[in-house]
Amino acid sequence: MNAESPSPSFYSVLDESALTDNSMEIVEVQGRRIALIKRFGKIYALDNTCPHLGGSLGRGTLKGVAVICPLHHWTFDLATGGVVEGVPDEGVAVYEVKVENGKIWVNYPSLT
Numbered sequence: 001m002n003a004e005s006p007s008p009s010f011y012s013v014l015d016e017s018a019l020t021d022n023s024m025e026i027v028e029v030q031g032r033r034i035a036l037i038k039r040f041g042k043i044y045a046l047d048n049t050c051p052h053l054g055g056s057l058g059r060g061t062l063k064g065v066a067v068i069c070p071l072h073h074w075t076f077d078l079a080t081g082g083v084v085e086g087v088p089d090e091g092v093a094v095y096e097v098k099v100e101n102g103k104i105w106v107n108y109p110s111l112t
């Protein structure tokens with residue numbers, strides 16, 4: 001694998017017990033802010049920064065399996081990061097999540 005091809009790495013970001021159902025936390029991985037969201041018992045990880053004008057998705061509200069940006073209410077699917085309401089093609093990145101040893105881990109791509 002060369003330097004231009006990201007290799008996935010899991011980072012421990014939070015105690016599992018710190019994220020209750022239907023709540024959100026903002027964590028930082030490799031200098032990037034990620035919204036960690038537990039919804040209907042499943043944990044999702046999305047880029048925290050709204051692609052519209054930089055709203056903090058981790059400070060948004062939940063609607064179904066989506067998060068609504070607190071600034072202008074664009075809405076993003078938690079599983080895919082795709083736009084539910086807002087300008088199409090402006091979705092956010094989502095990351096694989098696993099729970100192990102009481103910790104939440106996020107698979108964040110690394111360039112190393």
Ligand code: FES
Pocket residue numbers: 050051052053054055069070071072073074
């Ligand atoms: S900054 Fe998120 S909708 Fe405008």
